Amino acid sequence: MKKLILFTALIFVGMALKAQEIFFPTKEGTVLVYKMFDKKDNVTNTTKYTIMHINRNGSDMDITYQVESIDPKEKLIFKEEITIHQKGDMLYCDMSNFVNKAAFQQNGEIPTEIQVTGNNMEIPSNPKPGDILPDANVEMAMKMGFINMKIAAQVTNRKVDAIEDITVKAGTFKGYKFSSDVSASAMGIKMKSNNLDWYAKGVGIVKTESYDKNGKLQSHRELIELKN
Numbered sequence: 001m002k003k004l005i006l007f008t009a010l011i012f013v014g015m016a017l018k019a020q021e022i023f024f025p026t027k028e029g030t031v032l033v034y035k036m037f038d039k040k041d042n043v044t045n046t047t048k049y050t051i052m053h054i055n056r057n058g059s060d061m062d063i064t065y066q067v068e069s070i071d072p073k074e075k076l077i078f079k080e081e082i083t084i085h086q087k088g089d090m091l092y093c094d095m096s097n098f099v100n101k102a103a104f105q106q107n108g109e110i111p112t113e114i115q116v117t118g119n120n121m122e123i124p125s126n127p128k129p130g131d132i133l134p135d136a137n138v139e140m141a142m143k144m145g146f147i148n149m150k151i152a153a154q155v156t157n158r159k160v161d162a163i164e165d166i167t168v169k170a171g172t173f174k175g176y177k178f179s180s181d182v183s184a185s186a187m188g189i190k191m192k193s194n195n196l197d198w199y200a201k202g203v204g205i206v207k208t209e210s211y212d213k214n215g216k217l218q219s220h221r222e223l224i225e226l227k228n
Contacts, residue, residue, distance in 0.1 A: 022091060022125050023176075024063055024084055024204045025228070028054055032204065033225035039218050045077075046070040052081065061086040085120070092120035095138035095153065116140050121155065123199070127176055133158035153184040155195075166198040166206050168222040173200035175207070182210075193218065 028051050036045040053064040063084045069077040085092040095118050118138035124131070139152040158180040166175035175198035184191045196209045207222040
């Protein structure tokens with residue numbers, strides 16, 4: 001009888017651990033390094049994410065990263081902190097990651113007086129191919145002298161395409177493939193692209209590809225290093 005109780009308890013513990021598995025690391029000190037490449041495969045940017053704090057409240061969790069954006073000459077462009085929220089089986093990601101914030105940086109920092117409006121991007125913990133996901137958008141504005149800076153991005157037609165292995169420099173992962181349409185504007189200049197993103201449990205985004213309206217690859221970003 002005791003063996004049966006122990007076996008049943010182990011089953012429930014395993015189910016609980018599986019249910020808590022999300023698309024991002026949950027250990028403070030974890031470091032993820034990404035490189036961005038243009039259509040000619042030249043490196044245009046390196047981004048380093050370091051988990052600084054994890055706050056848990058029951059089944060909910062806040063994961064705070066320090067983000068460092070570095071140019072091809074290894075010079076720091078800016079650094080800031082962002083937080084990803086888990087509530088139940090849903091993750092909420094800061095949409096400001098979809099815009100180039102370098103234009104706002106001052107002495108390597110993103111000013112706190114930037115006005116940010118929009119909604120967070122929702123990512124389910126257990127997506128299935130064919131799932132349709134909510135749209136997301138963000139607008140960032142700031143007055144710099146006599147100039148009103150404004151950057152915006154909208155992510156629409158979000159869906160889960162497949163579950164497949166994806167190989168990058170950091171390794172091979174079981175990837176959940178998401179697709180979406182991205183529209184962005186900055187200082188009157190508008191851009192549109194079709195994006196493919198591969199997420200892995202316990203890691204986050206592994207690779208992103210951006211295509212123009214003719215289906216030609218314009219840029220890609222991939223995980224090159226993961227330190228737990």
